[in-house]
Amino acid sequence: MRILKGLLAALISAAMLLIVAGLVALRWPGILFTESTLSRLARIAERATGARLSWERAQVTVISHSWLDKSFRLAFSGLCIRRDADHACFRDALLGARIDFAKLRPRVLELGPIRLAGGDVGLVIPPSETRPHERGKPPLPPPGIRLPERWLIQPRLHPVHIELARARVSDGSSRYQGALSLDLADDAAGNPAGKLRLRARLDETLLSADGELALRAGPGARSRGAWLEHTLRARLESGGTRLIGQLQGGFGPSEVRQRLEVRWDERASGASRWIPRASATGCELRFLAHATRVTCPVRTPLPLPRSPWIRRLQPPSRAGATVTAELAPTGFPPDLSRPLKGHVAIAFEPLANALIEGTGGIRGEFHGTPARFPEDWRYEAELGVRLRVTRFEELVARLRQTRWAIPAPFHALEGSLELRADGRTDLMRGEIPLSLCTRLSSRTQKLDIDAGATLRLGALARWRDRSGSRQAGRVPGPHAPRPDAELSARAVLSQVRLELPRLQLEAPPPLLADPRIVPTRTFRERADQWKRTGEQSAPPSFAYDIEVATPSGRPLELLSNLAREPVPVRVRLRLSDSAPMEGELAVERVGLRVLRRKARLESFGLRLASPIDESPVDGLIRVTYADYTITIRVLGTAGAPTIRLLSDPPLPEEQLVAVLLFGKPIEELDPDQSESVGSARSAFADGALSLASLYVLASTPIQSIGYDPRSRELSVKLRLGAGTSLTLGSSGGELREIGIRKRLGPHWTITTDLSHRAQTPGAADPSEAPQRTASAFLEWHHRY
């Protein structure tokens, strides 16, 4: 019993002691919370979390406002938290808070003062991976933000000052470093407000940014719930690019509303040299429950070009567009590892001056994962951009004295031309559908072209490839070289009539320079390039594959002084940077003047080959006389066409040539003309004349023709007027004639007879062989 009494007395005493100790601790908590208490707590925390907390000096102050209302103030000197490679150290740290323990859940009544000064933080973040359990997790409902009401909104805020003099964050591939300072306090109205200043740099040189974020709890935030307003001013610089932006907005329980202003300044020359500056003022971003909406007008001043010829076109000094976008719910802040989709529309401001009108916009849907941009992104857009030159003649006039003057015969045209980017495409693949429509005409000419094209921007594709490889952790592989831009086009010559220059009796002059004759620098570069045969050559900056065709039943028409009426030509051509031009040209039935006679070209076809002189030709011309019709067949190649003559009723071939050349039978020709008949036939048969020369000669008053089969040189004497003549030469052959028989053609030869009898029996006749009498014959031949 005594023992029981003793135990009971001890228990009561202990309880009393505990109560007294508790009361003492509640009344004077400073007795309990000392530096050694903190040290013990730090060791417990280290065992639980692995983070080691240390300090040089610590001072704990507890102020008791009542039994259950306490203020804590912890002051540290040399405070450091370390865990693995991460650390956060502060020269001075002061943490204060007033907490009400009256209810079961302690309530923070006042926060602060907090002061962290001389901070040095270093964090190493392992490569981010989407954790499996997060994959199926739906995004937070909008606005998706939950401000810490118990800790930030409801407590009274004393000044908070956090200063990180040095902060370094590394994620394995990039290293960020910078400085940060944060000040928080209640404003005059009693709402929490703060300011965050940040200065950061990525990888020393790549990107530098400094910014200021001002946060303020909205009016009545404490009574109506969290509403946080912010203003973020940021300035990013990378290389020659500078981006200055201001984001204003607020976060509420049901909406996040943002207003963005951005100015972009590209000082370095590069891909964006044509748009060196841009600004977006008054952008609105609204994160709603069902969508995120963006409306953003963008303006850019267009640099005034130095080239005087462009100045003559009076280009606009600025361009503008309004971007509107609606994104599917993303939550806030958006989870960049989740696919994103939405609509984006860009409406360009109309562009108009005396020369050019431009209107249009782009509207489309996009989807992709922001973290994997631009690899899996698609932007299926409907393009509707139109650029129109309303008065082509005005364009001609303005460019007349410049190096980009519209050349003859096009400079005589008047009308309009329009370039459109029309149709649906995936812009992220760099494909832009284009169309060109010209409606130009003059008194004698017409140029109506309807062309459709696709422009592929290889640079964009390369960027996607490179980005995709980097994000996947791959070394960008050797992709097939792509040109910066590729154009695939099909142009229909809907109605074209062009005037050719008046040709004289000669081979047409060269209209293009011979690309083989180059300045020294190009010569050396090309020579070096030839040396490196076998290496993969750099792709051309611009590749093209263009089909040009005339529509069925509407050939293009060429006006020439050598034809009685427009020459209808059907065209089907393919021009490519990687292959010689191919296709067909076909001249349809047309009246001509052939050798001063009215004639009709029934057909003429030229199938393009490489080199162009090797292109096969096939032509049929009929010349009708009173008693007979002569058919001229042109065969062979464009470089060496051969002529075959037929007639109905049949005439000997020399008669045909005589009639064609001189308009009378061979019996009535003078000796000079008779000789010309043979020479012409030889030249025709030998293909000694190019197609162009043939065409020119066909319209000439020929006086005589001489032909040297050895050099394949043709001389033509033309009758220009009474008593006046002109002799022309055409050399298309080479000295490869073998043997001592000079073949002038199927009917005429010059034969040097040295061995005529050398291979006949009795050749050993001493009076013959050693003497080797040489003789030369001009012979007329006839095959039948």
Next chain:
Amino acid sequence: MRIGGGARLALALALGADVAHGGERLCPGLRFEGELQPGLSETEHRLLCGDPRSEAWGSIPTHQARFHFRNFLQKRGYLHPSFIAEGTTEGVGTLVRIGTPTLLSRIRTQGAPEELRIERRRKLLGRPVTPTLLNEIEQWVYRRLQAAGHPCPDVETLADRDSGEVLVQMRPGPQAPLSAVIEEKPVPGTLPGIFRRYDAFQLGDRFNGDWLAVTANRINAQDVVLNVHFTPECSPAPDPEKGVTVRQSVTPGPPRLMSFGFGIDTEGLLLARAAWRHSRLGRGASWLDFTALGSAREQLLEATLEWFHLARPSRQSLRPSLLLRHRNERPFETLEARGGIAFSTSADGTRAGLVALAGPSIQGLRTYRGVGPRDSRFLSLDAEATLTSHAFEYYSADPRTGYRLGAAASLGSRALLSTVSAQRAELRGEVLLNYRDFDPPLLVLGFRGALAATFTAERPGAATGLPASFFHFLGGSSNLRGFGRQELPKDGLGGLTSAFLNSELRLGSTLPWNLDPFVFLDLGALGRAPLALDPPIYHSPGAGLRWLSPIGVFRTTLARGFPADVPGHWQLFISFAEEF
């Protein structure tokens, strides 16, 4: 103080002055300074100044005119024109300083196989750099590569317009044997493959473009067809092991050929000739030829059939012929009738071709003037063989290299239908050497000679039983150029043996107007007995000029005949189409 172009122009415009003084004015606003050779054509002029008769070409924008002018100048080798804006009374004009032509200073090659030596191509350096010159270089290189066994070479040129240097880039491709000739379509009525009898190559030999040309020219020269040419198949690229295939394209034309002609021979005599030929008789493409030839010295009627008698394409043929000829030479006048048949065949190797024929013939001869009996007849066995290098054949139009060797014999006996026994034999040859293989040649050294003899018991003289045509004479442009045609021997009786050796050295493509000078020395001797040469040894040094005219080669020689015991004299020859 230096005034910029813009300032000059502004000054000129402000003063309203026409600074266009000097130079040649093409049209208002365009003039040029410099010597433009050749001048502008009318079409070129219109493309620079506009065509008042055309709406579309009535005016040419200044920069387009400059663009055209630059191209027209490039065609002429003026590669550094400068275009200067100037003020004129009509407004702003352009002065074009055309400068001087850029001349070819150096040719460099890249990728050239060892066998191609560009330095052997003469007459290129110093010429204006024009597109035509580049074409010429490309064609020459292309042909030489094909001749060196590369069937499908790829040749490009690049010219430095500043220094005049030209770079020739070659991708010769592999050397390959010629594996097959594909006939595009057979000639109607003939056996496939009949043209292989003219091949200057053997299938399996290394491809040679020159020998293909020789083949084509043999066929064309025989008038078998209108035209034939060969093209190597380059797609896909030829395999060096399997070889390259060549496509043969033929334009057959009608088989019968009739011709009439007039001409001139080296003695300056007028000739007339008429011929009829059927060039594709039967499936073997045999030919039958009738020829009539007339001149003051000779009249001839001849019929020859080249009968390819085998039922397959073959080089072997039987060649019956009939001949009726009247000759009126300085030493004699004869009328001859001859008939014969010969077996003919040919063969071609890598470098040379051989033609051989042999067969009996019977000949009746009436002598109207000269030594020998009035009437004589001979039944003889004739044989002849000629070995010609392909190079000799290829360059026969402009001889420079190669050789031709020949041997001929005619055997007749009194015991076998001949009036007298006489055997005739001849060896002849011609060799040309091109110094360092230049093209065009710089120096061509040529040798030509023959040794001929008639073996018989008869001797030259008034009482001889042999007709004069069995005796040998010398003199003329083809053997001893210091003597007149058949001037030797002086007694006009002829000899039973003759020999001569010509040597000639020609300087090629050095003088203007295609004139090539040459010097020569001809040696010759005659013998009154078979295979015995009697003194003196005739020799005739001399010099000459060769002119490659558009219609053929003219040669003129001036030489003096020696020795002193023969009355020497200066001998001038002018010949046409006769080469050394």
